[in-house]
Amino acid sequence: MPVIVCPSCDLAHRTAMERASERTRCARCQASLQRPENGSIDTAIALSIAALVLFLLSNAYPLVAIQTNGSTRSTTLVGAALGFYRQDHAGLAALVFITTVVGPFLQIAGLLYLLIPLRRKQQAPGQTTVFRLLALVRPWTFIEVFMLGALVALVRVAAYARVLPGVALWSCALLMLTLAALTSRTSPGQFWRWVEGSEA
């Protein structure tokens, strides 16, 4: 019987040869050990493409505009990072840019790069490198936190000015949901299951 080791507490477990049909937890530390992982690669690719379109919309259109005494000012997603940069806070600008633009883009583009060849039972060149890059980027994608932050900012501005939500605000909200669905369907375990399927 194969043995798997819990990544959270190092306890060794014996498992059945066939894949787990439901979620299993570590007997000692209760960390999630196995998930069913029988998702469809087509769904994952469809979600990635949807996320890519939403990402492009979110960056092409203004996020929000404010109106006071006839003058209007709007900002885009990148504009939020640029605001920090213009006030000589390059570190903060980089943090916002990486977590709201670079992170989501690398995640979406990386997944498409890996999954499209896998669907045709091929492996993308540099597959393992891109996989590890994705694992590195994944914890630094903060779109959902950004959306909530935007809500807080808009509530504060609404006291002074008229707030006009832009196209990107809606596409960003949809991107947040799409990315959540995509992330849960492309866990590392699921990804390597597809890779093994392409080798068989």
Add this chain to the structure above:
Amino acid sequence: MNPPATGRSLGLLVCLQCHATVRALQVPHPRCPRCRAHLFQRKRHSLALTAALLLCAAILYVPANLLPVMYTDTIFDEERDTIMSGVLVLLHSGSWPIAVLVFIASIVVPLLKIVSLSVVLFSAWRRSPRYRTQRSELFRMVEFIGRWSMLDVYAISLLVALVQIRSLAFVAVGWGALAFAAVVVLTQFAARTFDERLLWETPP
């Protein structure tokens, strides 16, 4: 009772990137045969790195809360907002659910993170055998909620980008925002460098 079989006792390594279980080979820098990530019995210098990052975060937590994160110039007056006064502004403007949200994300979560990580770090260092499951779960919760404290940084970034109508209102970034962002990033890294498995090491 025999000690439970672990990866270490069986000579097995688990890849932290792809969760493959691998037989430990006696080579200098083993890599995962599946995803080529480096394999470690335990993360290197885990306790020291986590302690150092956590200490920096705890020190920066003070300026993050005392220094203004944002200056607002309007034609009427000039305001300097700290994280806490930002919460109070939201509370007085009548949007208390948002005020509660910001209070939890910006004040409670960073503090909870620093305290919880210290507790977990201390018990791993002492190899304390009690409440291991709870501590393990505490650590995973901290990892999960930690990202939400970035909320205020994003709110400030949008205010800075939007409110730049020079004659009427102008928002400038304060150094508190940088200290605050540094606390969030440092605690995120502290959670990454900590090796959970050290909580389960059997006492000598």
